[in-house]
Amino acid sequence: MGLINSGIDMIKQYNKIAIICHTVPDTDAIASLIALKKLIKQNTPEEVLVNKQIDLFVDAEEVNELDAAMIKGIEHNVQNCDNYDLAVSVDCAAANRMGKYEQLFNNAKHTINIDHHATNTKFGEINLVIKASSTCEALYIMAKVRNLKISDEVCNLIYSGIITDTNNLTQGTITKLTHKTITEMVERNINTQAIHEHFFKNNTxxxxxxxxxxxxxxxxxxxxxxxxxxxxxxxxxxxxxxxxxxxxxxxxxxxxxxxxxxxxxxxxxxxxxxxxxxxxxxxxxxxxxxxxxxxxxxxxxxxxxxxxxxxxxxxxxxxxxxxxxQHQTDENTVDGLFFGDEDGESYVVTDEENE
Ligand SMILES: [Mn+2]
CATH class of the missing domain: 3.10.310.30 (Diaminopimelate Epimerase; Chain A, domain 1)
Incomplete structure (x- = not known):
C-alpha cells in the first residue's frame, strides 16, 4: 500500500509526465497506457491540470486493428520529446521492452514501473509490480487503494485489458480480486458484450x-x-x-x-x-x-x-x-466438482431468491 501511495504521490507531484508501453503492444499495453492518462486527468483539479502535460509513447509502426479502436484520436509519440519530470512504464517486464523509448524513460528525472509480470526486472525508481491478471487490473487496484474516481470509459479499458490478457479468464494470474473487479465492471453497466465481441468474435x-x-x-x-x-x-x-x-x-x-x-x-x-x-x-x-x-x-x-x-x-x-x-503431471480435474445425475440433490431457486 505504501508503495502504491508513493507512486501516486509522485504522479500528482510532477507536471511533465511520459507514459510508455511495450513494443509490439497488446491490448493490455494500449489499454493501460490510455487508462492511466485518463485516470490522472480525471482525478486532477482543473487548475492543476492546466499545467500538467501527459504524453503517451508506444514504439510501434501501427497498433493492431482491434486495439486501434482504443487509441484512435488519442495523440501519442509526440516529436521532440525529452526531459520529462517523470516517466511511467506500463506492462513492461524489462526496460528494453519499451523499444526506442527506453532512452526517454532513462532520461526522465524520476521513473515508475507499473506491471504485473512475475519476471519484472524492477528497473524503475518505484516498482509497482502487482500480482494481477493484467496491468489494467493493477491500475484498478491502485486507483481503488487511493479512492480515485474511475469513469466508465476507464472501466471499458480496464475490462478490455483483463479479458484479453487472460484469454477470457481462462489463463494467467487470475485471482479473487480479478473476479471482484469483473463484477464491479459489470455493476457499472458497461457494455461487456460489445467488448467481448470486439476482441473475440472479430477474426479476419x-x-x-x-x-x-x-x-x-x-x-x-x-x-x-x-x-x-x-x-x-x-x-x-x-x-x-x-x-x-x-x-x-x-x-x-x-x-x-x-x-x-x-x-x-x-x-x-x-x-x-x-x-x-x-x-x-x-x-x-x-x-x-x-x-x-x-x-x-x-x-x-x-x-x-x-x-x-x-x-x-x-x-x-x-x-x-x-x-x-521436472514435475509430476497433476492434471486439474473436475472429479467431484459436479453433481451426479438422479442421486444428486437438486436445488430450486425460488422467485424470492431470484430477485
Ligand atoms: Mn499485460
Whole structure:
C-alpha cells in the first residue's frame, strides 16, 4: 500500500509526465497506457491540470486493428520529446521492452514501473509490480487503494485489458480480486458484450486461413504432451496475413487434451523467429522462455530466436522435455466438482431468491 501511495504521490507531484508501453503492444499495453492518462486527468483539479502535460509513447509502426479502436484520436509519440519530470512504464517486464523509448524513460528525472509480470526486472525508481491478471487490473487496484474516481470509459479499458490478457479468464494470474473487479465492471453497466465481441468474435478471414495452415503443421512429441507448430513467411504471404493474425493461434495447441506445452514458431525475418509458448496443469514456461532470452508468465511466455527452424525446433523441444521431466503431471480435474445425475440433490431457486 505504501508503495502504491508513493507512486501516486509522485504522479500528482510532477507536471511533465511520459507514459510508455511495450513494443509490439497488446491490448493490455494500449489499454493501460490510455487508462492511466485518463485516470490522472480525471482525478486532477482543473487548475492543476492546466499545467500538467501527459504524453503517451508506444514504439510501434501501427497498433493492431482491434486495439486501434482504443487509441484512435488519442495523440501519442509526440516529436521532440525529452526531459520529462517523470516517466511511467506500463506492462513492461524489462526496460528494453519499451523499444526506442527506453532512452526517454532513462532520461526522465524520476521513473515508475507499473506491471504485473512475475519476471519484472524492477528497473524503475518505484516498482509497482502487482500480482494481477493484467496491468489494467493493477491500475484498478491502485486507483481503488487511493479512492480515485474511475469513469466508465476507464472501466471499458480496464475490462478490455483483463479479458484479453487472460484469454477470457481462462489463463494467467487470475485471482479473487480479478473476479471482484469483473463484477464491479459489470455493476457499472458497461457494455461487456460489445467488448467481448470486439476482441473475440472479430477474426479476419486471413487469420482463419492462417490458423488452418498452422494447425496442419502440428507435430506431437513426448507422448503427445508437447505440440509444435510453425508459420512460415510463405504462409503469411499466401494468407495475406499480418503478425496480428498470428495472435491466439497458439491457444489451439494448448487446448488439446493431454498437451502440456504448446509451441508456435513464427518466422519474422531471415533466420529470426518469434516463438510463443503456452502450458497447462503445473507445467511452467516462463523459465523455459528465459533460457532463450525471453520471459513472461508461468503459463504464457515468448522469446525471439536467431537461427534456423531446424535448430529452433530441436532446441525448444529438448528444453520442453526437460521442463516436463521436472514435475509430476497433476492434471486439474473436475472429479467431484459436479453433481451426479438422479442421486444428486437438486436445488430450486425460488422467485424470492431470484430477485
Ligand atoms: Mn499485460
Amino acid at each position: 478471414k486471413s487469420k482463419t486461413f492462417l490458423l488452418q495452415k498452422a494447425l496442419s503443421t502440428m507435430k506431437f512429441v513426448a507422448k503427445d504432451k508437447i505440440v509444435f507448430m510453425k508459420i512460415t513467411s510463405k504462409d503469411m504471404h499466401d494468407c495475406e496475413a499480418t503478425f496480428d493474425d498470428t495472435l491466439g493461434i497458439i491457444n489451439h495447441g494448448i487446448d488439446i487434451k493431454g498437451v502440456e506445452i504448446a509451441i508456435l514458431a513464427i518466422k519474422k525475418d531471415e533466420n529470426t523467429y518469434y516463438v510463443s509458448l503456452r502450458s497447462k496443469n503445473n507445467t511452467k514456461v516462463d523459465e523455459l522462455a528465459k533460457k532463450f532470452g525471453g520471459g513472461g508468465h508461468d503459463q504464457v511466455a515468448a522469446f525471439q530466436y536467431n537461427g534456423t527452424l531446424q535448430d529452433l525446433q530441436r532446441e525448444v523441444i529438448q528444453a520442453s522435455k526437460e521442463e516436463l521431466g
